[in-house]
Every structure is written in structure tokens, then in C-alpha cells.
Amino acid sequence: MFNASHIMRVADRFALKRGGELAEVQLAYETWGQRNASDTNTILLFGGLSPSAHVCASDEDPSPGWWEWMVGAGKPLDTDAYHVICVNPLGSCFGSTSPASINPATGKPYGPDFPELSIEDMARSARALVNLLGIQKLHTVMGVSLGGMTALAYAIEFADEVEQLVSVSSAMRAEATAIAIRSLQREMIRNDPAWQQGYYLSGSGPHDGMRMARKLGLISYRSADEWRQRFGHERVAVGVTPSEEFSPEFQVESYLDANARKFAGCFDANCYLYLSRSMDWFDIADFAATDEAALARITVRRALVVGVESDTLYPIHQQRALADLLCEQGHDVEFVAMPSIQGHDAFLVDRERFAPVLERFFADDVLLTEAAPYQVSQCAAVN
Numbered sequence: 001m002f003n004a005s006h007i008m009r010v011a012d013r014f015a016l017k018r019g020g021e022l023a024e025v026q027l028a029y030e031t032w033g034q035r036n037a038s039d040t041n042t043i044l045l046f047g048g049l050s051p052s053a054h055v056c057a058s059d060e061d062p063s064p065g066w067w068e069w070m071v072g073a074g075k076p077l078d079t080d081a082y083h084v085i086c087v088n089p090l091g092s093c094f095g096s097t098s099p100a101s102i103n104p105a106t107g108k109p110y111g112p113d114f115p116e117l118s119i120e121d122m123a124r125s126a127r128a129l130v131n132l133l134g135i136q137k138l139h140t141v142m143g144v145s146l147g148g149m150t151a152l153a154y155a156i157e158f159a160d161e162v163e164q165l166v167s168v169s170s171a172m173r174a175e176a177t178a179i180a181i182r183s184l185q186r187e188m189i190r191n192d193p194a195w196q197q198g199y200y201l202s203g204s205g206p207h208d209g210m211r212m213a214r215k216l217g218l219i220s221y222r223s224a225d226e227w228r229q230r231f232g233h234e235r236v237a238v239g240v241t242p243s244e245e246f247s248p249e250f251q252v253e254s255y256l257d258a259n260a261r262k263f264a265g266c267f268d269a270n271c272y273l274y275l276s277r278s279m280d281w282f283d284i285a286d287f288a289a290t291d292e293a294a295l296a297r298i299t300v301r302r303a304l305v306v307g308v309e310s311d312t313l314y315p316i317h318q319q320r321a322l323a324d325l326l327c328e329q330g331h332d333v334e335f336v337a338m339p340s341i342q343g344h345d346a347f348l349v350d351r352e353r354f355a356p357v358l359e360r361f362f363a364d365d366v367l368l369t370e371a372a373p374y375q376v377s378q379c380a381a382v383n
Contacts, residue, residue: 005030005053005060007095010128018281020115023104027129028088028095029053030061032071033079035135040163043077043140043362044130044154045086046122046147049275050267052094053086069351076358082139087129089122089150091274099198099270110270112198117274119146119282123153127161140362142166144347145314146275149282152322155298156287165303166361168347168354169311171318172291172325173283178313181220182276185213189269198270210264210272215256223310223343227252295329303333304361306354308346310339334361 011025030053035042045055047066056065056072071077077084091114093100099114106113130138141162143151148170155165174182189195192209200206219227231252248254287294303326307319316337323335338353340346347354 016115017118017120018116033083035083042083046143046150048145053088055086087126090125091117093268093271100268140164144168159299165300168306188212211260214260214263221345225341306336308338311344313344
């Protein structure tokens with residue numbers, strides 16, 4: 001199911017934010033590059049809901065990763081200069097402790113007996129791993145989508161241990177549209193008879209529910225403009241006859257079905273339910289009385305906030321609001337609004353726009369020029 005370069009036991013009797021505890025926690029992670037002599041060049045990267053820790057190819061695993069063009073020698077996150085760690089989050093099925101893991105108390109998978117999971121639990125378990133690796137301070141904590149929430153939680157809760165923050169296509173909390181979509185996805189999974197209240201056998205489970213949930217997810221990850229440009233009203237190849245009534249006839253249907261079937265076959269349903277719900281629950285106001293008070297706890301030297309104008313899951317105004325509040329708290333913040341048509345998933349596919357932004361931010365403190373093909377806002381730290 002996964003190829004993890006490293007799996008580390010990071011905690012015993014790990015207490016979770018919403019109650020309950022895990023007898024033990026292990027996290028899968030991968031690393032690229034080398035720590036420098038002063039141990040000041042580590043970037044901690046958090047991915048979204050669905051990927052593993054395999055961001056890019058390495059000597060240990062040469063297969064392409066989910067952000068192959070972003071991380072590596074000579075790439076925006078340059079592993080000739082930086083030591084990059086990507087953690088598979090607590091709750092994911094790609095090597096980290098999750099509902100799919102064996103409960104030591106029963107000898108069976110946790111399933112729905114897994115404690116309620118929060119974004120804060122993901123940040124705290126990742127911090128335990130960082131400490132066990134002997135890293136005292138991170139050059140940057142960075143995340144995309146769900147990972148952006150985790151990075152934000154990390155920067156708030158462990159402020160003295162983070163120099164820079166990068167948040168991509170994420171937010172301080174989910175809005176109603178994102179919650180509604182994920183709620184329907186979870187309902188699709190739970191209404192599949194094969195879910196069996198979460199106590200399905202390993203290798204079985206609610207594949208039809210997962211397939212439908214993934215289709216809805218894929219639709220929400222991209223924009224209507226991209227669907228129109230990629231597929232229009234094109235039908236499947238000539239000569240391909242639907243096998244049954246209402247089978248896919250259009251190319252967009254065929255695309256969604258193929259991708260959803262692949263995902264449903266490799267991702268555990270209970271893990272999906274837990275990770276999905278954690279995104280709905282996250283709210284930075286939980287750290288303090290207000291958003292402003294929560295962000296006032298952050299002490300990073302610089303921050304980069306990136307959003308996409310066509311993102312419907314985490315609309316651009318959410319990233320702008322985060323950047324504005326960080327500015328108000330006196331941070332040196334750069335906000336970039338991408339005009340990509342790829343929606344929420346643009347950070348995965350729009351290399352032309354995203355690569356230069358990250359490359360320049362990590363190269364040095366030089367500000368982007370007004371001629372850049374995206375909207376850039378900056379505010380200097382208030383002394």
C-alpha cells in the first residue's frame with residue numbers, strides 16, 4: 001500500500017486533544033537533503049488528505065512522488081541547500097498510526113474505536129518526531145490544504161521552534177461549502193452496506209462509497225473552467241459501447257470513474273472519515289479567544305501565504321484573511337493570489353506559477369516584482 005523510507009515510534013500513551021489516548025504512535029516520514037552544520041536548514045512539510053510522505057524520488061524510493069517538481073536538487077525546495085522532511089500525518093493509512101492500524105488492546109484494527117482525531121494531534125505527533133530526530137528549530141514549517149492547517153497549528157503551538165511559515169491553499173478554518181461537501185462524502189461512505197459501521201475486514205470495505213466520495217472530491221478540487229477546457233462535451237472513444245444503462249458516456253465521467261476506482265482501492269475508508277472530519281473541526285480560535293489572539297502567538301520571522309483564485313474549497317479570501325491578520329500581528333508576510341484555473345489542486349499541477357513563488361521565497365528575502373504574473377501583497381513587520 002505504501003513505501004515509507006522511515007517509520008518511527010514517536011510516543012507512548014499519546015493523549016489526543018478531543019479525549020482518549022493511543023497506547024503508541026508511529027509516524028511514517030521521508031527525508032531529502034542533509035542537515036547543515038548549524039542544524040538550521042530543516043523544512044517540515046505537511047501534505048494534504050490523500051498522499052503519503054513520498055513527495056519526490058529518492059535513492060531509497062526512486063518512484064515519482066506527489067510533488068516531484070517542487071522538492072529536490074535544484075528545485076524550489078532545493079535539497080542541495082535544505083533538509084526536507086515530509087510526515088505522513090497521524091490518522092493516514094500510509095504507515096502512520098491510524099484507524100487501519102492494529103489496536104494493541106484487541107489485536108484487531110482500531111476501525112471506529114480509534115479516538116477522535118484533530119489537526120492539533122497531527123501537529124503534536126509531528127513535533128514529537130522532530131524532537132526525536134534531534135532538531136531544535138525548524139527553518140520552515142510548510143503545508144498544503146490539510147497540511148496547511150497542520151503547519152498553522154504547529155506554528156501557533158510551538159512558536160519558538162519555527163523560523164518561517166508557508167501556507168498553501170489552506171485556511172484558519174473550513175467554510176460551510178467545504179464542510180457540506182465533506183459531510184456528503186462521509187455520508188456516501190457510511191451508507192455503503194460494506195462499511196459495516198466501520199468494522200469491515202482488512203482488504204474489503206465500502207469501495208462503492210469511497211468511489212463516489214472521491215468523485216465528489218475530484219469535482220471540488222478543480223474549477224468549472226478547467227473541466228470545460230479539458231473535457232467540454234466530448235464523449236468516450238468511438239466504438240466504446242456502454243456496458244450497461246447509464247454507464248459513463250462522456251470523457252469527464254470516464255476520467256472521474258477511473259481515478260475514483262484507483263483511489264478507493266488504495267485508501268482506507270475509516271482513515272478517510274477521520275481525516276476529513278478533522279479538517280471540519282479545525283479552528284484557530286480554539287487556541288485562544290480570537291483569531292487575532294491565536295495568531296499573536298506565532299513568532300516566525302517571515303511567512304508566505306498562497307491561494308488560488310478559482311479554489312472553491314478554500315476560497316482566496318480565506319488566504320487573504322490569514323495574511324492580513326498575520327500582518328496585523330507584525331509579521332513580514334507575503335501573500336500571493338494565483339490566477340490558476342485548476343482550483344484547489346493547482347499547487348499540484350500549475351508548475352509554471354507555483355515553482356517561481358516558492359523558489360524565490362526560499363532563495364532569500366528578495367521580494368517578488370510587480371511584473372509577476374500573479375497578485376502579490378506584502379507588509380513589513382511592525383517594530
